[in-house]
Amino acid sequence: MDAMVETAVRELSYAQAIQEAMAIAMERDERVFLMGEDIGVYGGAFQVTGDLVERFGTERVMDTPISELGGAGVAVGAAVTGLRPIFEFQFSDFATLGMEQIVNQAAKMRYMLGGAVSVPVVMRFPAGSGTGAAAQHSQSLEAWLGHVPGLKVIQPATPHDAKGMLLAAVEDPDPVMIFEHKLLYKMKGPVPEGYYTVPIGKAEIRRAGSDLTIVATSIMVHKALEAAQTLAGEGIDAEVIDLRTVRPMDRRTVIESVRKTSRLMCVYEGVKTLGVGAEVSAMIAESEAFDYLDAPIVRLGGAETPIPYNPELEKATVPQVDGIVRAARELATGAR
Amino acid sequence: MAGKAKNGAGEPAGANQPFLYRHYDHKTLRDALRKMYLIRQFEEGAEESYMRGLIHGTMHLSIGQEASAVGICLGLSDDDQITSTHRGHGHSIAKGAEVSRMFAEFFGKTTGYCRGRGGSMHIADVSKGNLGANGIVGGGIPIAVGAALTAKKLKTGRVVVSFFGDGANNEGAFHEALNMAAIWKLPVVFVCENNGYGMSTSVARATAVANIADRAAAYAMPGVIVDGNSVADVAEAAHEAIERARRGDGPTLIECKTYRYRGHSKSDRNRYRTKEEIEEWMSERDPIEHFEEELVAFGIIDAAGIEAIREDVRREIAAGIAFAKESPMPEVANLEKYVYTEQA
Numbered sequence: 001m002d003a004m005v006e007t008a009v010r011e012l013s014y015a016q017a018i019q020e021a022m023a024i025a026m027e028r029d030e031r032v033f034l035m036g037e038d039i040g041v042y043g044g045a046f047q048v049t050g051d052l053v054e055r056f057g058t059e060r061v062m063d064t065p066i067s068e069l070g071g072a073g074v075a076v077g078a079a080v081t082g083l084r085p086i087f088e089f090q091f092s093d094f095a096t097l098g099m100e101q102i103v104n105q106a107a108k109m110r111y112m113l114g115g116a117v118s119v120p121v122v123m124r125f126p127a128g129s130g131t132g133a134a135a136q137h138s139q140s141l142e143a144w145l146g147h148v149p150g151l152k153v154i155q156p157a158t159p160h161d162a163k164g165m166l167l168a169a170v171e172d173p174d175p176v177m178i179f180e181h182k183l184l185y186k187m188k189g190p191v192p193e194g195y196y197t198v199p200i201g202k203a204e205i206r207r208a209g210s211d212l213t214i215v216a217t218s219i220m221v222h223k224a225l226e227a228a229q230t231l232a233g234e235g236i237d238a239e240v241i242d243l244r245t246v247r248p249m250d251r252r253t254v255i256e257s258v259r260k261t262s263r264l265m266c267v268y269e270g271v272k273t274l275g276v277g278a279e280v281s282a283m284i285a286e287s288e289a290f291d292y293l294d295a296p297i298v299r300l301g302g303a304e305t306p307i308p309y310n311p312e313l314e315k316a317t318v319p320q321v322d323g324i325v326r327a328a329r330e331l332a333t334g335a336r
Numbered sequence: 337m338a339g340k341a342k343n344g345a346g347e348p349a350g351a352n353q354p355f356l357y358r359h360y361d362h363k364t365l366r367d368a369l370r371k372m373y374l375i376r377q378f379e380e381g382a383e384e385s386y387m388r389g390l391i392h393g394t395m396h397l398s399i400g401q402e403a404s405a406v407g408i409c410l411g412l413s414d415d416d417q418i419t420s421t422h423r424g425h426g427h428s429i430a431k432g433a434e435v436s437r438m439f440a441e442f443f444g445k446t447t448g449y450c451r452g453r454g455g456s457m458h459i460a461d462v463s464k465g466n467l468g469a470n471g472i473v474g475g476g477i478p479i480a481v482g483a484a485l486t487a488k489k490l491k492t493g494r495v496v497v498s499f500f501g502d503g504a505n506n507e508g509a510f511h512e513a514l515n516m517a518a519i520w521k522l523p524v525v526f527v528c529e530n531n532g533y534g535m536s537t538s539v540a541r542a543t544a545v546a547n548i549a550d551r552a553a554a555y556a557m558p559g560v561i562v563d564g565n566s567v568a569d570v571a572e573a574a575h576e577a578i579e580r581a582r583r584g585d586g587p588t589l590i591e592c593k594t595y596r597y598r599g600h601s602k603s604d605r606n607r608y609r610t611k612e613e614i615e616e617w618m619s620e621r622d623p624i625e626h627f628e629e630e631l632v633a634f635g636i637i638d639a640a641g642i643e644a645i646r647e648d649v650r651r652e653i654a655a656g657i658a659f660a661k662e663s664p665m666p667e668v669a670n671l672e673k674y675v676y677t678e679q680a
């Protein structure tokens with residue numbers, strides 16, 4: 001951001017911040033348009049597009065039929081040939097229906113064609129549990145897409161980042177997949193007016209600390225910060241890193257933090273095994289920070305089950321604040 | 337199981353009456369009416385429980401669409417199977433599920449059909465041939481074709497019905513599944529409940545053909561359009577399609593034109609349709625009123641009989657909710673149960 005320009009900062013919800021980013025992107029660049037199911041008059045299943053159709057019309061806020069594979073593919077084709085589509089999956093779970101176009105086409109087209117084309121498509125995925133929507137509407141599949149070279153995968157955790165990273169995604173010449181936790185949509189935070197970008201591939205230290213490093217993603221950033229506050233009351237000083245980007249991962253920020261604190265914990269909602277925290281842990285184990293570790297790495301991730309409907313079971317499938325506090329306490333005090 | 341009309345026995349079936357009234361006996365028809373009340377009152381009970389904060393998540397109510405669920409399932413035995421949708425409560429009840437266990441599922445209890453793991457969008461009663469509602473639009477269609485493949489290979493004589501909405505006909509799964517059912521002549525009936533909208537998107541805006549049944553031509557199977565708010569019309573088309581499937585002549589696509597009274601789910605502002613449109617369907621084309629009128633006209637039930645059934649259904653619904661409330665919650669220690677099959 002230009003420091004010379006006086007920029008007003010307001011409180012916006014995460015959903016409003018995304019909506020504002022999409023409006024700004026469409027105002028700045030007439031190639032940008034939105035596609036998705038019920039994003040027009042309905043305003044999107046989570047009211048993220050809201051009333052944009054009234055401002056930009058149905059040509060730029062396009063309702064698609066219920067056709068995720070075809071819809072994602074149309075977005076890819078439009079991106080390759082000069083447009084800048086932002087494609088909304090109604091729920092991230094429906095990425096499973098679009099996987100062919102995402103994984104085989106969008107991710108690989110530039111490479112397979114020897115650099116002859118770029119695929120500047122943005123796809124948005126409302127993700128995560130906590131809404132009582134059960135196994136097919138609650139998943140966190142970011143690690144799936146993070147596994148694919150050619151894609152960029154981001155998980156903004158604040159309204160500020162949601163706006164800035166979406167605008168960065170639209171600028172980006174390559175396919176960017178944005179995972180938005182549904183429980184964040186109503187969360188408010190400061191958001192500057194006007195255009196700005198937040199770089200893809202840069203983690204952010206949300207709380208500096210010296211006793212252990214907690215690397216968290218998406219909604220878990222907020223849970224980790226809450227846990228850090230409790231831990232501070234016990235004299236444990238946690239550093240909380242908001243990873244923000246799953247691919248390409250900001251190794252440097254994490255490595256430097258672990259060299260300082262000598263203890264690493266990863267907190268993420270996706271299924272623990274083969275998830276984002278597995279990659280962070282392995283990355284540290286392979287790095288120069290390994291020698292600095294004073295304790296085994298700890299991962300808190302989603303349970304090894306589909307997301308259940310019952311609210312108590314649902315809560316138990318994902319890391320919660322008290323669980324983070326407990327695990328961090330054990331890690332920091334070495335009582336293992 | 338539906339009883340056939342017997343000539344004599346005080347149940348004359350006039351030759352000029354619709355198929356439904358010629359084919360089924362009076363008790364079966366009164367039971368069909370009862371099921372329609374049961375569906376509607378179940379939905380109302382679920383809605384009220386949701387409003388009062390007793391259940392969480394979301395739900396998709398089938399109020400206004402009772403005739404297609406009941407009319408189709410009239411032609412099925414307990415042994416026949418169905419796959420259902422996110423708007424599946426009616427299908428489940430029509431196929432014989434108990435409302436108490438359905439409510440228990442909504443309340444997340446161990447006595448629910450999915451032991452509290454599935455909720456509204458995954459209700460299934462496998463013992464009665466309901467292979468499950470589905471959270472994925474179109475997800476159940478190929479599964480029905482797979483069940484029909486089993487029926488054919490194992491010569492079980494079963495027929496499978498796949499319910500889905502108008503929105504589902506634009507998913508690849510629909511097209512791939514219909515094609516396979518046709519080339520392999522499988523005993524399956526595809527039932528599209530066309531309520532005019534997939535969420536906020538009208539059929540006219542989402543679908544290139546005027547009728548979903550027009551799609552049948554591309555897969556060389558009969559495509560039949562019926563008034564989905566008339567039990568008689570639905571049941572007649574269902575009977576023919578089910579017989580055809582059982583004979584080994586292959587699949588049929590039935591399109592039931594109907595309407596949903598409530599919003600798509602709990603987050604719907606109803607901005608894509610007019611109040612007048614909703615009111616017109618509710619006041620002039622209500623499937624339950626329509627069926628009541630026919631039953632009365634044909635002397636199958638009278639006003640007192642109708643009230644007696646309604647009262648009985650109210651009691652069943654209240655008892656179902658009470659059962660759900662009293663039932664135990666699942667233990668968190670069992671979180672990972674049912675992920676895989678337990679093996680000795």
Ligand SMILES: Cc1ncc(C[n+]2csc(CCOP(=O)(O)OP(=O)(O)O)c2C)c(N)n1
Binds near residue numbers: 068097423505531
């Ligand atoms: C693959 C997939 N895409 C989108 C959704 C979200 N969604 C749930 S129901 C629905 C509308 C379905 O319309 P239709 O098939 O006509 O059934 P109706 O709701 O009208 O009964 C949508 C878009 C979903 N559950 N699954």
Ligand SMILES: [Mg+2]
Binds near residue numbers: 533
């Ligand atoms: Mg519909």
